[in-house]
Amino acid sequence: MSTFRTKIYYRSRQKSDNKLLGIGLCIDSLHPNSQASFNPESWSDGVVIIDEIEQVIWHGLNSNTCRQNRVEILRSFKTLMQNVLGGVGQVFIADADLSDISIDYLQALAGVKLEPFIIQNDWLPGEKEAWQVFNYPETTPKRLIADLHKHIREGGKPMVCLSAQKITSKWGTRALEAYLKKQFPDLKILRIDSESLAEPNHPAYGCIKSLNQVLPKYDIVLASPSIETGISIDIQGHFTSVWAIAQGVQGATSVCQSLGRVRENIPRYLWVANSGFNQVGNGSTSITSLLNSEQRLTQLNIRLLQQSDFDGLDDLETGFQAESFLCWAKLAVRFNAGMNQYRESILEALRLEGHHIIEASPEVLANNLEAKKSSETLTEINDLQEAIATVIKQNYQTECEAIATARNISLTEYQKLKKRLSKTSKQQREQRKFELMLRYSIPITSELVEKDDAGWYQQLQLHYFMTVGRQYLVARDAEIAKTILELGKGNIFIPDFNDRLLGATIGVMELLKIPLLLKDKQRELKNIDEDLQLLANTALANRTAIKTIVGIGLAVNSSPITIVRRFLDKIGYSLECLRTESHQKKRLRIYRIVNPDDGRFEVFQQWLSASHTK
Structure with a gap:
């Protein structure tokens, strides 16, 4: 090509x-x-x-x-x-x-109607051009990783396409790189992701424009979606295979394109999650439903903003580029549908392209992987997963400590650093530490870095503005709305506007009386409690709105305890089962809310102090 x-x-x-x-x-x-x-x-x-x-x-x-x-x-x-x-x-x-x-x-x-001139490529690969795609049907990619390990051990040179890069991701570029470097210290491994491409001291820096010259120098290449489009790897006779782990982050077409970056017809080995975990808006697959839900949420957010002294609402234009909003909805529902049937969407797309999908059974792979031996045993696969987990933990702890002990930089240094496209690892850590200081206003430790990576900030924001910081919620949303309007010169793009504001989410939690449940720390909860049944009835009657506003999807038969647990999870709280009791010849579980001892109230004090001084 x-x-x-x-x-x-x-x-x-x-x-x-x-x-x-x-x-x-x-x-x-x-x-x-x-x-x-x-x-x-x-x-x-x-x-x-x-x-x-x-x-x-x-x-x-x-x-x-x-x-x-x-x-x-x-x-x-x-x-x-x-x-x-x-x-x-x-x-x-x-x-x-x-x-x-x-x-x-x-x-x-x-704004014009033109007749487009379309050149359609009807070519489909013949028997010689069609890929052999070995599909791993399991619920995890453990066996694929074991076979990849064996393939490398026996001299294979793979191109590995991954959907994540974070060091905490078990199957991401950084974790796999750390593991493979430990297992194969004599091999040359190149990691290509958004971080390595921006790191001036990394061998991947600037490589995109010369991949066909750079990649033959390496035995193993690990790539994130940063090279899934606009890239043609035309090397012949170097790579022996292409491997991919699709965890449900990218769209289905993106996964297919990542498999095709290497043009040579070599075997593909693929593991795909059954369903994706990324959704747009409320996850709807109906254009009308998605558009209506976003517009209703915008009107709700505007009504909540009217409670403040914010005077920019008269100039707010919610109808900005209706054609862009409609296109967003069309693409969003297609994306959501692909996520719902993630594995089958990707496999069907590959079939339509003319490729051969083959189930990657140990017997089939014995005749295709170079050693012509059976795949690894279950014990060996589990040992491999444990080894990868150990490497991830060690490297992640080292990285968290490096961020916590990074040099403290000034606001001016941070602003300059944030604008830079290329940053050394040292600079990236300094920037991250400063951003953590801005978020939490407490000493930065490796434990805090871990909690932030796990979504602690989003949990604390909701908890704070729902409780001790409730009086500052309207002002917070008004300030964000003001910034959005200034950036857009009076215009907003509806999906972005809705994503940034918290008032509607907290309004739903207050309607369901979640804050009241938090106040009584000794209360015991059970499904037959009248107030919990009322909570459940209200939530189930408004399932669609809750999905749109809060992002919680509720099954029609969800119990009161299940619903409470889902909302508590949004703020980092949980339920513990204390015991079971008999009630009308049925066993009834008794629960209590677990208050997280994670230091969040120290952060709340800092936030309250900052609010009082404004």
């Missing part, structure tokens, strides 16, 4: 007598305040080329990296399409999974 390269300048506008004026950038930089200083008015009647259009649009509409500047990005994108498609310019788009969603969206932005 050949690769089309435009050879235009990336991010910096330059022109010479022999070169056309051009700029290359990611959609994150498509706004005036970026390093590209992008002004759509300067590019009228030009040629716009968008590769992987479906993922570019989805990234622009939904990614966290675009959130702060999303309104300006979408405003620039619309102006660009109006100036190009509304004039004499041209837009070239390409995607292996191109759909009408992208085409309709670009035309809606431009």
Whole structure:
């Protein structure tokens, strides 16, 4: 497969007598305040080329990296399409999974109806070109990892595609790198993820533009989704296999594309979670339902903001770019549907591409992995998992300690560091430590780093504003709304606006009287309690709204105790079973709320002190 390269300048506008004026950038930089200083008015009647259009649009509409500047990005994108498609310019788009969603969206932005010229590639691989994809059907990737280990031990050179990079992720790039380095100290291993690509002292730094020259120097390559699109690895005769673990983070098409980055027809070994755990909005697979739920939540958030002295609501524009909001919903429901049937969605996509899906049984693999021996025994697989877990724990503790003992930097240093695209490991730790100090206002320890990684801050925020900090909730949401409006110059993108505010979530918890349950520390709870039954009836009657606002999905037959437990989990509390009793010839379990002894009230005191001084 050949690769089309435009050879235009990336991010910096330059022109010479022999070169056309051009700029290359990611959609994150498509706004005036970026390093590209992008002004759509300067590019009228030009040629716009968008590769992987479906993922570019989805990234622009939904990614966290675009959130702060999303309104300006979408405003620039619309102006660009109006100036190009509304004039004499041209837009070239390409995607292996191109759909009408992208085409309709670009035309809606431009405000013109054009007949697109579509070149459809109907080619499907023949027997010689089709991949053999060995699918591991288990609920965990333990056996795949064991077979990967055996493959490397016997001289294999794999390309491994992973969906996570965090050091705490059991099957992520950093954990697997640490384990494989310990097992194979003489082999050269390259880890490619967003962190290593931004680390000037890491061998992966700057490698994206020359992968075909860099990768042959390594025996094992571990890659995160940072190289799933726009990359063509054309090396022949180096890699012996491609392996992938899809835990349910990426969309189904992204997983398929990551498998195809290596163009050579070598065996693929794949483990996919049965269902994904990422969902957009309330997880709905209905466009109308998703749009309506987001709009209702926006109106609720606005009504709650009206309780404050915030005077910017009269200028708030909730109808910003209806075409972008609709496109977001179309792509979101497709994403949610893929997550619901994650494994089957990915396998079916690979089948439609013409590849052969083969169940990776030990007998089948004995004839395909180089040693032609049976897969590892269950005992060996469990030993391997335990070894990986040990390495993860050791490395993670070392990293947490390194963050806790990093140099304390000033606010000015932090602001400069935050803007930098490339940072050393030392700088990344210094930035993280400063951000932890901003969050908690208490001494930074390795234990605090661990708790923050586990989502402690989100739990504390809800608990604080639901209890001791309740009087500051309206002001908190008003301040965030003010910032959103300033960044968007009076406009909001509805999904981002809803994600940032806490008032509605806490309102639901108060409606269900969760704060009252926290006050009585000695109370015993059971399913037949009248107030808990009322709580359950209210929650089940409003299941859809609760899913939209709080993100908790409740089954129609959820018991009162189950519902209470789900809400307590949002703030880091739990229930313990004290005993069982007989009630009307049935066994009844008695519970009590467990108060977490995790130091959160020290943080609350710091937050209260800061609020009092404002």
